[in-house]
Amino acid sequence: MDIKQTMDVRTLCLGALMGSEATGYEIRKMFEDGTFSHFQIASLGSIYPALTKLTQDGMVTFVEREQENRPDKKVYQLTSEGRRTFLRTLLQTRPGEDRYRSDILFMLTFAEELPVELTEALIDEFAARHEMTQIQIDPENPEKDNCPLAHGRDENGAPSPGCRFVAGLGQAMCEATLDFIRRNKDGLIEELRTRKDKKT
Amino acid sequence: MDIKQTMDVRTLCLGALMGSEATGYEIRKMFEDGTFSHFQIASLGSIYPALTKLTQDGMVTFVEREQENRPDKKVYQLTSEGRRTFLRTLLQTRPGEDRYRSDILFMLTFAEELPVELTEALIDEFAARHEMTQIQIDPENPEKDNCPLAHGRDENGAPSPGCRFVAGLGQAMCEATLDFIRRNKDGLIEELRTRKDKKT
DNA sequence: GTTAGACTATATCAGTTCGATATATGTAGA
DNA sequence: TCTACATATATCGAACTGATATAGTCTAAC
The missing domain is CATH 1.10.10.10 (Winged helix-like DNA-binding domain superfamily/Winged helix DNA-binding domain)
Incomplete structure (x- = not known):
């Protein structure tokens, strides 16, 4: 086996x-x-x-x-x-490693080589996508209406404990991401600007 | 083009x-x-x-x-x-969507169908892996020694602003994940146990 | 002392998966 | 009227993973 x-x-x-x-x-x-x-x-x-x-x-x-x-x-x-x-x-099954793949984060790694406006746009895009995800995840509230989306709900339509746990975790990750951006975006942009000024 | x-x-x-x-x-x-x-x-x-x-x-x-x-x-x-x-x-490049893929979270979605011990083991494994990642990420402290790992450091060996931002974000995500587990694991396990008791 | 396992290092390849495309039809909005 | 988008299935080339092969070294255990 x-x-x-x-x-x-x-x-x-x-x-x-x-x-x-x-x-x-x-x-x-x-x-x-x-x-x-x-x-x-x-x-x-x-x-x-x-x-x-x-x-x-x-x-x-x-x-x-x-x-x-x-x-x-x-x-x-x-x-x-x-x-x-x-x-x-x-x-x-021995569960495989988690794999997270983000083109935006890869690009941001090279922020110093990029126009500051692009860096800012990338961060905003990243935040916007995570806000979207956060809304999509919520197992309680959304289910806009039509969603057939199946799975993990009992007779009363309540999501299963496992699903709620995983969804909660997803939301916590999104929140942490958005929070980090709120706290650090301006600092980064400023630092990049001063560095560029110094060079010229 | x-x-x-x-x-x-x-x-x-x-x-x-x-x-x-x-x-x-x-x-x-x-x-x-x-x-x-x-x-x-x-x-x-x-x-x-x-x-x-x-x-x-x-x-x-x-x-x-x-x-x-x-x-x-x-x-x-x-x-x-x-x-x-x-x-x-x-x-x-229009950066592609972020994609996160986790076998463990997928499995946890079916927690109700699993032995509670397995669920608990999966959560612990998940936490352990994130703790590892958190250590690996840190751009300041680690670089154990030998690491040739290149990239994103200036003449003084300090990581670039972009790298620090991305690394910080990664750490924030790990922290949020670990924190969520700390706050919710026991509750989930307990709920699963009571549900199983009810059934029998 | 020798043997198993881990690390450095490159290379190849089968199998899996993605992303794009094709086909068919309907609805909504410009 | 035309475009864009949604429902729905299907196929296929291109890209990528994961495993394997090769080959040498180092180290820790037995």
Whole structure:
């Protein structure tokens, strides 16, 4: 029995279907805007092949659903085999390292070589994106309305403890980021300006 | 002139060489443990081909350096063309979205389905990893000694303002994460236990 | 003393994943 | 009317990861 080293897209799809049935498109939304958006990623180009493979392996089944004024859907659902496999995977997987990747922070590393206006714009963009994320994350309030977003809610629609914990953590990280920027942006900009003045 | 949407490994390598000459192995270390470790990733499997390509394109040159008691190195260095290209890329690139990926948080999302001991172990592991990261990040104190880690330091060895800002942000994020865990772990574990009791 | 594991160093490659694109249809706004 | 955007699936080249191979050294354990 081999122990997985990281979560592949197949496993992520099984997890996404734990909460409710969904189409490939909806699964992507869970990773793009929904429940998993701030800590996992999966693109359509990997989700669709994964669902095909999972169907072949008997982990999921799908029902083709015709829609008025919309293209047809394939609504996927976990089989009991799929559910068992997913839970077994959770138990047997040594979770991979966290990986955070930020082009903006990489660029800011070279702030001294950049026009000060660009640096400022980058920081503002960074803050704006984190504000957006913070709003998206909140498991209580948002669910704007339509969201099918599935997963992690009990009969009453309340999010599960695990989900609340993870969402809270995400919000705390966003808050810390925004707070840091509030406290340090002006200082950095000023320092960069004085350095540039000295040089000329 | 096409506007890049994300930083590819070639660009990352140019950035890594902005601070000083380095071998492929050392560049990887910058992304693994060093300056860039908490917000960018690049593996050897992509770094070496990137350096080969950059050499062909005249962006970098290398000197083969024989070593006593060690395999030979190729020490890479930016050309002025490479330097110019990198700075132009910074100006012309629309930075890609931040992407954070965490297997542990994904797993914790399903805490209710997991043995409580596993949940607790996952949280502890998560905390431990962030403590490690926090130590690695600090640009002032650590630099244990040997670190060639290059980049972002002036003549006196002081880190550049941009680097200090980014490092500080990284530390703030780690701190917020650890703080959140300190404040919420026990509550979660307790809630999970009571839920399990109710079920049986 | 020798052996296993870790570190330095480069290189390659299969498999996975991303990002872009194609196709089809509908709605909303300019 | 035209553009942009949303729903929905599917495919594919390009990029990247992770594992593996090679090769030599150093150190700590046994």
